[in-house]
Amino acid sequence: AVTVLERRYLRKDNQGKVIETPEQMFKRVAHHIAKAETNYGTEADAREMEEAFYELMTDLKFLPNSPTLMNAGRQLGQLAACFVLPVEDSMEGIFDSLKNAAMIHKSGGGTGFSFSRLRPKQSRVGTTGGIASGPVSFMRIFNTATEQVKQGGTRRGANMAILRVDHPDIEEFIDCKKEQRELNNFNISVGVTEAFMQAVNKNEPYDLIDPRDGRKVGQLDAADLYQKLVKSAWGSGDPGIIFLDRINRDNPTPAIGQIESTNPCGEQPLLPMEACNLGSINLSKFVISTDEGPMVNYDGLADAVHLAVRFLDDTIEVARYPLPEITKMVRGNRKIGLGVMGFADMLFQLGIPYNSEAAIESAEAVMGFIQEESHKASRLLAAERGPFDNVDRSIYKADPGSAPRNATTTTIAPTGTLSIIAGCSSGIEPLFALSFERNVMDNDTLLEVNPYFEKVARERGFYSQELMDEVAAHGSIHQMNDIPEDVREVFVTAHDVSPEWHIRMQAAFQKYTDNAVSKTVNLPGDATEDDVRKVYDLAYRLGCKGVTIYRDGSKENQVLSFSGSEDTADTFMAAVKDRPETLEGFTTRVKTGLGQLYVTVTEYAGQPFEVFATIGKSGRSTTAKTEAIGRLVSLALRSGIRVEKIVNQLKGIGGEHPVFQEGGLVLSIPDAIGRVLDNRYLKGADAEAGGKGGNTLMGETCPECGKTISFEEGCMTCHFCGFSKCA
Structure with a gap:
């Protein structure tokens, strides 16, 4: 808790020192x-x-x-967490909303939008005679703008995009996040209507409506579109579902307007x-x-x-x-x-x-x-x-x-x-693990055991450090027969809970909640599309206002588990070793005792891919050694070695000519290269943002500590270091 508070909440002076x-x-x-x-x-x-x-x-x-x-x-x-902005069907309205979103992200808030008012793709634009590009094209503009504006000066903003199921561009919208790095600053949800759900149940077509004038402009088979939605969610977790009519049934101010969107x-x-x-x-x-x-x-x-x-x-x-x-x-x-x-x-x-x-x-x-x-x-x-x-x-x-x-x-x-901070389980979610290693100060780790489980283990006489280590390795005690059966029944974790119980719990809380419930239904990696459909059907039947699922491994093939997850991540990283023709990156100049060092880092999916290091006005031996370090770091990165491991090896290496510069003492050329990687990827603004686009080569791993992200409460949370982000 103290680590999280010091990183994100407590006041700091101009040098970044905590003063609260x-x-x-x-x-x-x-x-x-x-x-x-x-x-x-x-x-x-x-x-x-x-x-x-x-x-x-x-x-x-x-x-x-x-x-x-x-x-x-x-x-x-600015004390509010979330906002919803209108997106009107005009160039002025669209870019007014974009400007307002930038102001909200700058102040630290997240934004929700309904793009349902925008005319569909290929519609005629009256003022110019041109052809409209449709809602998804403008979502890409919003996504790009979000990349450039850090939320509250620390991290990129989060967005929700909703499109009504009866919008003519609904099929393009459902597919818009098939590519994992597309629209990576957006959650997306389909705004489902009662008419659509009734058409699904009756296996009938339903009408597509032009939002400009309410005219029927086509039909789709409701069951086919529902299955398309299910298939996409099974594949990537996107889109979610929002039951619009159900939300507006509980709208306390209908005379002001209809609710079209939610927060991220x-x-x-x-x-x-x-x-x-x-x-x-x-x-x-x-x-x-x-x-x-x-x-x-x-x-x-x-x-x-x-x-x-x-x-x-x-x-x-x-x-x-x-x-x-x-x-x-x-x-x-x-x-x-x-x-x-x-x-x-x-x-x-x-x-x-x-x-x-x-x-x-x-x-x-x-x-x-x-x-x-x-x-x-x-x-x-x-x-x-x-x-x-x-x-x-x-x-x-x-x-x-x-x-x-x-x-x-x-x-x-x-x-x-x-x-x-509160030292408790998240929201209404089951515990993600009973025991795990949490990152604490100075890159140390601490084995954290749920206090209620530890208390029962000690009282019942089966506590041991070896057992706690074994629990940490597995995350769950469900299959551990050495622990009494009644204890195993009570101390369940997220992946011990079937999708049906996840939905039933969400519905139980929704029954007595004015607004809605943020919850993720976790599905095992071998769950089928039919399993996803059952979740959606049950959520609708039990009165939920929306539903989000996450199937193990559906995000970038990253296995969300406790046994072997790091090996899986490393295997994925190791597979990404064929250099693309073009890569973007950055160059940092660092003053060293042997001259000005220029460190150029190219990036793949927002993470370092290779390093080129050159030293100015130095002898051939120093130049050769500098180039060699860069080549070895590049090889390590492309072979699946994590950035923090490389940084830990490079930082602190002493040399003959240490030199002071802004940010501290630079000990040597390898120390300087380590500092560049550390500042860019392990701490500072870009680490807060999760790098460019928030993805890593390992898939859905924490951009700050490299551990596996948990999908819960409709968000991504790292229980190891405290990072969180709207999924």
């Missing part, structure tokens, strides 16, 4: 958010609430979304120019021991929910937004999204298997309680401060006196890095 402790961060956030209290009460009220907010966060019972932790009380002041991870349906402020309750902190056994502390949970709702409403007051239109819409609807994390850890403490009827009942009970209490808290705030401004355009129009302060209150959002 975690406690000071929480104090900074609590103080800034509590300023909103002075709009409705006294300075004393604000100080009291500041202390309450601080205690709630330092007890790790609740954490707001990452932008709030990062930016509250700092110059940027899919859990937050939003109107155009709307943003949402998210936060999560840590359920693992609300289990208490009683004479009847462990139970959920509902009294404590109610207190936390009421305080968290107030925190999130205050956040809207003090936050700065990138555009005035967003400020107006956000403060008009005041949507907040209170969710949960630590659900799997809660089940461990209660002794309930994740894949059981008891777990479904627990999910509905705890989320139903949070939903009820959050609505109650919002109505109490409305009595104190007034309902949201757009209440006269909402479902509460007939009885504004009963309207809440916030148009929505609950969302199950991803909690990748938040759960690391």
